[in-house]
Amino acid sequence: MGPGPSNPYPEVTMALAGPVVGHLDPQFLELLDSTNDRLRRVFATANGLTLPVSGTGSAGMEASFVNFVRPGDPVVVGVNGVFGERMCEVACRQGAEVVRVDADWGHPLDPARLLAAHPSPAIIAVVHAETSTGVRNEIEPLGRGKGTALLLVDTVTSLGGIPVAVDDWAVDIAYSGTQKCLGVPPGLSPLTVSDRALGRLVERPSSWYLDLNLLARYVNDSSGGGRVYHHTAPVAMVAALHAGLGALLDEGLAAAWERHAECGALLQEGLVDLGLELLVQAEHRLPQLTTVRVPGGVDEAAVRRDLLGSYGIEIGAGAGQLAGQVWRIGCMGNTARRRNVFALLGALREVLGR
Amino acid sequence: MGPGPSNPYPEVTMALAGPVVGHLDPQFLELLDSTNDRLRRVFATANGLTLPVSGTGSAGMEASFVNFVRPGDPVVVGVNGVFGERMCEVACRQGAEVVRVDADWGHPLDPARLLAAHPSPAIIAVVHAETSTGVRNEIEPLGRGKGTALLLVDTVTSLGGIPVAVDDWAVDIAYSGTQKCLGVPPGLSPLTVSDRALGRLVERPSSWYLDLNLLARYVNDSSGGGRVYHHTAPVAMVAALHAGLGALLDEGLAAAWERHAECGALLQEGLVDLGLELLVQAEHRLPQLTTVRVPGGVDEAAVRRDLLGSYGIEIGAGAGQLAGQVWRIGCMGNTARRRNVFALLGALREVLGR
Numbered sequence: 161m162g163p164g165p166s167n168p169y170p171e172v173t174m175a176l177a178g179p180v181v182g183h184l185d186p187q188f189l190e191l192l193d194s195t196n197d198r199l200r201r202v203f204a205t206a207n208g209l210t211l212p213v214s215g216t217g218s219a220g221m222e223a224s225f226v227n228f229v230r231p232g233d234p235v236v237v238g239v240n241g242v243f244g245e246r247m248c249e250v251a252c253r254q255g256a257e258v259v260r261v262d263a264d265w266g267h268p269l270d271p272a273r274l275l276a277a278h279p280s281p282a283i284i285a286v287v288h289a290e291t292s293t294g295v296r297n298e299i300e301p302l303g304r305g306k307g308t309a310l311l312l313v314d315t316v317t318s319l320g321g322i323p324v325a326v327d328d329w330a331v332d333i334a335y336s337g338t339q340k341c342l343g344v345p346p347g348l349s350p351l352t353v354s355d356r357a358l359g360r361l362v363e364r365p366s367s368w369y370l371d372l373n374l375l376a377r378y379v380n381d382s383s384g385g386g387r388v389y390h391h392t393a394p395v396a397m398v399a400a401l402h403a404g405l406g407a408l409l410d411e412g413l414a415a416a417w418e419r420h421a422e423c424g425a426l427l428q429e430g431l432v433d434l435g436l437e438l439l440v441q442a443e444h445r446l447p448q449l450t451t452v453r454v455p456g457g458v459d460e461a462a463v464r465r466d467l468l469g470s471y472g473i474e475i476g477a478g479a480g481q482l483a484g485q486v487w488r489i490g491c492m493g494n495t496a497r498r499r500n501v502f503a504l505l506g507a508l509r510e511v512l513g514r
Numbered sequence: 515m516g517p518g519p520s521n522p523y524p525e526v527t528m529a530l531a532g533p534v535v536g537h538l539d540p541q542f543l544e545l546l547d548s549t550n551d552r553l554r555r556v557f558a559t560a561n562g563l564t565l566p567v568s569g570t571g572s573a574g575m576e577a578s579f580v581n582f583v584r585p586g587d588p589v590v591v592g593v594n595g596v597f598g599e600r601m602c603e604v605a606c607r608q609g610a611e612v613v614r615v616d617a618d619w620g621h622p623l624d625p626a627r628l629l630a631a632h633p634s635p636a637i638i639a640v641v642h643a644e645t646s647t648g649v650r651n652e653i654e655p656l657g658r659g660k661g662t663a664l665l666l667v668d669t670v671t672s673l674g675g676i677p678v679a680v681d682d683w684a685v686d687i688a689y690s691g692t693q694k695c696l697g698v699p700p701g702l703s704p705l706t707v708s709d710r711a712l713g714r715l716v717e718r719p720s721s722w723y724l725d726l727n728l729l730a731r732y733v734n735d736s737s738g739g740g741r742v743y744h745h746t747a748p749v750a751m752v753a754a755l756h757a758g759l760g761a762l763l764d765e766g767l768a769a770a771w772e773r774h775a776e777c778g779a780l781l782q783e784g785l786v787d788l789g790l791e792l793l794v795q796a797e798h799r800l801p802q803l804t805t806v807r808v809p810g811g812v813d814e815a816a817v818r819r820d821l822l823g824s825y826g827i828e829i830g831a832g833a834g835q836l837a838g839q840v841w842r843i844g845c846m847g848n849t850a851r852r853r854n855v856f857a858l859l860g861a862l863r864e865v866l867g868r
Contacts (some may be wrong), residue, residue: 162536165749176750177531180699182516213571214701215723218745222723250722339746345534347568347701347748365721368604369569369576389833391572392693394701395519396530397751428569474536480742 161504162476163291163449164317164338165346166492168404172344176396183393191402192393196379198405202319202342202413203334205326211379212348212401213335213370217316220335220349222250223370224312224353227286227362228333231255233282236309238269238297241290242480243314251285252364259370265481266293266439266451271301281309289318291340292479294440294451294488296322298438300487302347310357316340319350320408321420321448321492332357340396341420341448343493344404345359394422399463404493423496427489439486448496451478451486455512460484461513471507515858516830517645517803518671519693519700520846526698529757530750537747545756546747550733552759556696556767557671557688557706559680563708565701565733567689567724568700568748574689576604577724578666579639581716582687585609587636590663592623592651595644596834597668600626605639605717608609608720619835620647620805622794625655635663643672645694646833648794648805648842650676657684664711670694673704674762675774675802675846686711692751693776693788695802697847698758701751758847777850781843784859788868802850805832805840809866814838817865825861 168176181188183308192211199210204260213220225247229235235256237247240263248258259278263269284306286297296318302311310332315324321341326334332354334417353372365371369391374488377388408416424447428438431452456461460477464487476488491501522530535542551565567574575712581602583589589610591601594617602612613632617623628638638660640651650672656665664686669678676696686708693700707726719725723745731742762770778801782792785806793805808814814831818841821827830842845855 162538164746165534165536168534173531177527180519180522180693182830183520183700184516184830185822185828215573216745216748219569219723222721226720246722253718253722254718337746339534345748345750346537346746347751364607366580366607367576368600368607369573391570392518392691392700394570394699394751396699396754397701397748400750468539476536476538512649 161490161495161500162339162474163488163490164492166343166490166495168345169343169407169494171403171407172400174397178399180395183395184387184389188395189387192379195402195405196292198402198409199350199352201409202258202405203247203324203350204328205352207326207352207354208380209358209372209376210329210352211375212398213351214391215349216346217335217337217349218246219370220337221247221314222367223351223372224333224335225250225254226365226367226370227372228283228310228357228360229256230362231423232257233284234259234278234280236261236274236277236281238274238286240267240269240293240295240297241265241287242292243287243290245480247285247287247314266295268295268444269297271298271305274302275305283310283312285312287314288324289315289322289446289449291317291449292482293448294446295444296446299331300329306330310360314442317446317449320416322446326352332361338401338404341428341492342401342404342408344400347394348401392496420496422493423498423501424448424450426498427491427501427505430501434509434512448490448492450489450491451482452489453486454484460514461480462485466511473504473507515844515849515854516828517842518691518846519843520697520844520849522699523697523761523848525757525761526754529753532753534749537749538741541696542749543741546733546752547758549752549759552756552763553605553704553706555681555763556759557678557704557829558682559706561680561706561708562636562734563712563726563730564706565729566752567705569703570700570704571689571691572600573724574691574705575601575668576721577705577726578687578689579604579608579722580719580724581726582637582664582711582714583610584716586611588613588632588634589637589639590628590631590635592628592640594619594621594623594647594649594651595641596646597641597644599834601639601641601668610717620649622649622798623651625652625659628656629659637664637666639666641668642678643669643800643803644672645803646836648800648803649798650800653685654683660684664714671800671803674770676771676800680706692755692758695846696755696758696762698754701748702755772789774845774850775846778802779802780852781845781855781859784855788859788863788866802844802846804843804845805836806843807840808838812866813824814841820865821861827858827861
């Protein structure tokens with residue numbers, strides 16, 4: 161119950177233990193196509209270029225900037241947590257002129273300020289669900305007001321846990337991670353790119369490994385000339401993702417969001433009942449990631465150690481400027497179950513002596 | 515029996531199906547430390563910075579260049595196959611002045627020509643085992659003659675299958691892949707960096723994801739201030755690598771090399787007995803990857819389809835300039851077994867009607 165990785169769905173574990181086939185085997189290519197179709201459904205998009213990047217969520221972030229930022233490009237980045245900060249650093253290394261729009265950690269970004277930050281940004285980049293604070297940032301107003309900018313959204317902690325609607329929200333580039341609400345171990349980063357963004361691909365980005373021009377030729381057989389080998393796809397992890405997306409879609413996206421919402425609400429009520437204070441105001445709170453203030457006089461690391469050692473439950477420490485001040489409790493993917501919420505609340509009551 | 519991925523060791527499959535723990539869980543950090551120790555033994559090095567990069571072999575290649583190349587640096591690259599070509603491309607994107615030293619595909623590089631190619635190269639880069647041709651390039655003379663240059667070696671297809679001696683050969687940067695002779699699915703790239711190379715790390719490389727300054731602070735707790743979170747490690751794949759390295763070290767490196775040598779020799783003799791012609795001369799041939807010429811009048815793709823469809827055996831097509839002219843047959847990791855060699859030879863005899 162940390163901020164990810166979550167526990168995988170049983171179907172995912174089975175898939176990981178299955179036979180390994182070649183990355184150019186027809187059976188694998190069919191699995192990859194099917195995985196990308198499932199990703200389209202989960203991202204709610206018709207984007208042709210939708211694929212799992214062969215690295216963790218941060219590789220997806222890097223792919224999202226490295227393929228679209230040209231030196232000197234003005235890039236507006238919303239910062240209200242660790243992952244907004246990381247976006248600034250990644251964009252900066254590609255030579256972007258980064259225009260930061262900050263909000264206090266634990267509070268949401270103001271869409272109007274993001275839209276007014278620069279007269280003609282190349283990109284507006286925002287984290288949908290800030291894993292470091294548990295805040296949900298609004299995306300829809302940015303899509304409506306983005307003008308000529310590309311809208312780039314981090315959905316690492318949101319995808320599968322709360323509604324994400326890439327096409328309806330006019331998101332141009334979105335990436336995610338497998339280890340949060342998708343219920344798959346970490347290792348891949350689902351990525352989707354709008355046709356509008358495809359027209360602005362950097363021709364020869366600094367990264368060969370993450371070059372979407374090359375990846376597209378392996379992932380899609382659109383040219384009719386067959387797939388072009390790029391790198392050896394991580395076949396076992398792709399099979400795991402395929403299975404996790406299958407479990408999610410079999411349940412139904414709406415049902416999964418409802419399950420996350422219910423577990424998050426139970427957890428948050430239970431924490432308040434224990435006399436603890438939540439960091440984020442109710443209307444901006446994520447169900448899948450809850451930040452709770454460490455009460456005065458309590459050794460926060462000792463509580464985490466005790467939960468892990470005596471109860472087998474992981475919760476996360478605070479990150480960045482919230483280090484030492486909060487705990488982060490995840491309720492994501494297959495971990496988002498009532499029984500897990502009640503087990504944690506019971507254990508925490510004992511450990512805190514309340 | 516393609517050019518990788520190979521079949522995983524049973525211990526690897528078991529590890530993949532094990533419980534997922536957090537990337538900062540003490541149990542996982544212990545597993546990571548142990549994995550890096552095992553990698554040191556397999557690389558035959560005492561290098562402090564030895565880790566699995568969170569991407570496939572090509573991510574290891576990119577990490578090896580992106581962290582050490584400064585714009586304008588002269589970088590000598592040996593090219594006698596697809597992966598030497600790829601090194602040129604990756605180095606070039608980092609602004610290197612690439613000095614190519616070519617050899618005909620199917621023939622080894624000449625170490626003397628590599629050493630004489632530039633008066634003071636920053637880096638000399640070579641692929642140890644060219645997966646596209648089945649040629650073994652000599653590394654030892656390059657270590658002796660490298661002068662002030664860093665020696666960068668691709669050991670993707672060699673590590674675990676033939677001797678690799680990072681320290682004895684004075685290799686400064688070596689990367690590998692999990693899916694060849696290590697018997698683990700694709701997804702990670704073992705990397706090791708000498709202390710000499712550490713002194714020349716680029717301070718802020720274009721890639722944040724592959725930045726070794728940051729990765730070192732997560733992988734090693736050397737500062738005494740604890741690990742610093744960078745990205746979420748792919749915990750399931752690290753567990754798989756740990757198990758695969760365990761299987762390899764339990765067998766013993768020398769025994770594993772001997773097994774690869776024996777299987778490679780049996781395969782190559784068997785192919786010649788079938789009247790087929792091998793691409794590479796005996797003294798430069800890899801046991802774990804054999805290239806064999808497609809006989810005149812034979813539909814090479816049909817043969818591969820038949821082997822896969824009727825016998826469940828994958829072999830690889832030619833790559834790059836050898837496309838359509840050769841097959842590539844892997845005998846790597848857990849696939850390097852006499853029974854697999856004989857199964858393939860029997861099937862190939864039937865399919866070719868010999």
